[in-house]
Amino acid sequence: MAELAIHNLHVSIDGKEILKGVELTVKPGEVHALMGPNGNGKSTLAYTIMGHPGYTVTAGEVCFEGKNLIELEPDERSRLGIFLAFQYPVAIPGVSVANFLRTALNTRRKAVNSGDKGIAIPEFRKLLRERMEMLKMDPAFAGRYLNDGFSGGEKKRNEILQMATLKPSIAILDETDSGLDIDALRIVSEGVNTLRGPDLGVLVITHYQRILNYIKPDFVHILMDGRIVETGGPELALTLEEHGYNWLREKNGNAGAADKVLSVDG
C-alpha cells in the first residue's frame, strides 16, 4: 500500500538536532495538515522525506510502500511517486516549463513501466493545456524558462502544475499558500482538490489556517520543537487561529520557545 509512514525520525543539520522523534502516517486518500510556528522543523521534515542531502537522519525511518526511503536518492523517491512542492521554487534558466515537465513525466512513466517509450508530443501538449487551464495559467508559460522571472504566485501555481502532471501518490506542499493572494490561493486549492482522490495522500504544510478553508484536511498536526505535539481534526486549526501556540507551549514544557523571540508572525 502506498502509505507514507514516519517513525521516530531524528534529523540533524550541521550537527544540530532539528527533528526529535517525528511520528506521522499519511495513507492514500487522506489529507493531513502540518502546522507550527516558523523555525520548528516543518520544511526540514519535507526535505528529509524527499532526500535533501543537507539533512542527516540520525535515527528512525521514512517508509513508503514498505521500503525505507532513507537509503534512496531524491530522484528515486520521486520516481516512486513522492512529490514535494517547494516553499521556495528554484529558477532554471534554459529549461522550459514544458520540457522540464515532459522529461519528468517520462522518467516517472519509465519507473512504473520500464518498456514505456515516453508520452507522444501531441498527447503531452493536450495534457499540459488541460492542466494549465485548470490552474488558470497563461499557455505562454509552457515556453518560459522554469521559474525564471515568475512572480511568487506563478511559482506556486507552477509547482501545482508539476503535481498535476506527475500524478504522485504522496504530495507534500510546503507553504504553497505563502505569497498567494486570495484569488491565486483559491485557484491553487481548487487544483489540489481536483487531484484529491483515493490514490493520493497529501501533506499540506502551512503556517496559517487560511488555506485549510479551501483544502479541507482529515487530520491536523502541530509540529513544535522537532516533534508533533498535537494531532486532531480540522477544528485544531481553528483553535490555533483563535488561541495561537502558547497553550501548546505550556502543555509541552515550553517547546518551540525560541520562535517566540525570533518570529514576528508566528
Ligand code: ADP
Ligand atoms: P519551518 O519550516 O518550520 O519554518 P525549518 O525546517 O525551515 O522550519 O527550520 C528548522 C530549523 O532548522 C531552524 O532553526 C532553521 O534555522 C534550521 N535550518 C533549516 N535549514 C537549514 C540549513 N540549510 N542550514 C542550517 N540550518 C537550517
Ligand code: MG
Ligand atoms: Mg518552512
